[in-house]
Amino acid sequence: MLFNLIVRANETQPMLPSRMFEGTPEQLTSAYRTGTGFDFNALAQLPTVMTREFESDDMGAVATLGYMDTPSINPVISKPILRFPSQALLNLGLLDENCWQNKRTHWRLCEGDPFRLFSKSLDNSPLAIEPKRSSACDPNLIAVMMPFTDDPSIDPVYSALVEGSKRAGKNCKRVDEILTPTDITEDIFKLIASSSSVIADITGLNSNVMFEAGYAIGMGKRTVLLHQDDVPKLPFDVSHRRVFTYKRNKDGLAILSDRIFKILTNAQ
Incomplete structure (x- = not known):
């Protein structure tokens, strides 16, 4: 790195x-x-x-x-x-x-x-x-970092992550589900700090998601990296980390949900 x-x-x-x-x-x-x-x-x-x-x-x-x-x-x-x-x-x-x-x-x-x-x-x-780390870590909370292309209630990728996490006894949360009048950057930091694991969808190498994944890794959080379809050449600082790929279709999202279930189950 x-x-x-x-x-x-x-x-x-x-x-x-x-x-x-x-x-x-x-x-x-x-x-x-x-x-x-x-x-x-x-x-x-x-x-x-x-x-x-x-x-x-x-x-x-x-x-x-x-x-x-x-x-x-x-x-x-x-x-x-x-x-x-x-x-x-x-x-x-x-x-x-x-x-x-x-x-x-x-x-x-x-x-x-x-x-x-x-x-x-x-x-x-x-x-x-910045901000202060939360001392409270919820063992059942999974922070999800991904580009906000759809509302969390209808995003098919997020729905697959929620379903797989729920089967493992965990709860997913995206920062846009936090309905408070606080600074969104502070909400992101607090969500990561209070979670037991982080799932980061780095599809398109979105700069915000890469930033958030780096922060999570730096805090020592178990961080699962995802990417839709083939993985491009990654920035040097994450190129050594395993990235799980998925297809954005019915069968592909079902496989993604099952994979998240297995990853989180094995982490317990």
Whole structure:
């Protein structure tokens, strides 16, 4: 798994093209270059850690982890999944203070799962999480992340997931079934945090669903990935995970329902 690590003197300014992939092995960057520059569409599919330049004793510097709002040389993360002290980047060896990497504007590609890295390695550090994780996990709740092409009451794919989960003694819920006047992003985070497992339909590699699946994986949730028909080339950070395919017809949805039943039953 790869993720972007972006350090800038001012987080509102574009990255310097000459500093792109600075300190990154060529074998990691080859898939993210084009004939004229850089493939920001592909880079935007990766989790991203951003921080301003900071001194090693600067306890006020804060890094953010999430996904870029749009592909750009001037990336913005308006809704970060995690915030944590930038000092952690030094503690974990992601930035080398001896090479001034914490005080130098540059964009690197790093290997590893940042969601697990920061949510687990920083458990004893002053880590602020947005939103706060719910301590209550419902063992029978299955959070479903999928593109909202149909109302949940008539969506045939969702109905198949509900039926299979019900047979396993579980209850599915989509965020658009939460009828409260709260922020939808906060509802998504809370739904994932309070669930025992997550089912993510990544058909079409919908950016919102990919974001939500990454968050669930980072929280250590059992995450089942689905895709309609053949699976295309996946972003690097999920390419190693098993994806269950299905057909969107009567027989295919019946098979999907049975598969979900078996997966959830085996997880108990």
